[in-house]
Amino acid sequence: MKALIESIVTPLVDHPxxxxxxxxxxxxxxxxxxxxxxxxxxxxxxxxxxxxxxIRTVVYAAKTDATKRIYLDIM
Structure with missing residues (x-):
């Protein structure tokens, strides 16, 4: 999941x-x-x-563990 988030965000930023x-x-x-x-x-x-x-929608849809909720905090 960490790699998915990085691959989504990398093309969006100037400082990858x-x-x-x-x-x-x-x-x-x-x-x-x-x-x-x-x-x-x-x-x-x-x-x-x-x-x-x-981004959150894609991450939530890709979750593999059905028993835990996933949250994405952007700082």
């Missing part, structure tokens, strides 16, 4: 070397924290959050 995805796994949920360069935050979120919503 600054993409960092960390994972926090708990009993009932998995939280992915996406950090990008400060100048690229707006590009990843998009106008009215449309790009962020689309």
């Amino acid at each position: 070397e600054d993409i960092v995805v960390t994972v926090n796994e708990e009993d009932t949920k998995i939280v992915y924290h996406l950090a990008v360069h400060q100048e690229d935050v707006g590009k990843v979120i998009g106008k009215n959050g449309r790009i962020a919503k689309a």
Whole structure:
């Protein structure tokens, strides 16, 4: 899932070397924290959050564990 997030975000940003995805796994949920360069935050979120919503939709659809919820946090 981490590679999927990186492959989606890399073409959107000007500083692909600054993409960092960390994972926090708990009993009932998995939280992915996406950090990008400060100048690229707006590009990843998009106008009215449309790009962020689309990224989340793809990530949620690709989940493999049906018992845990997946969250994507963009920083």
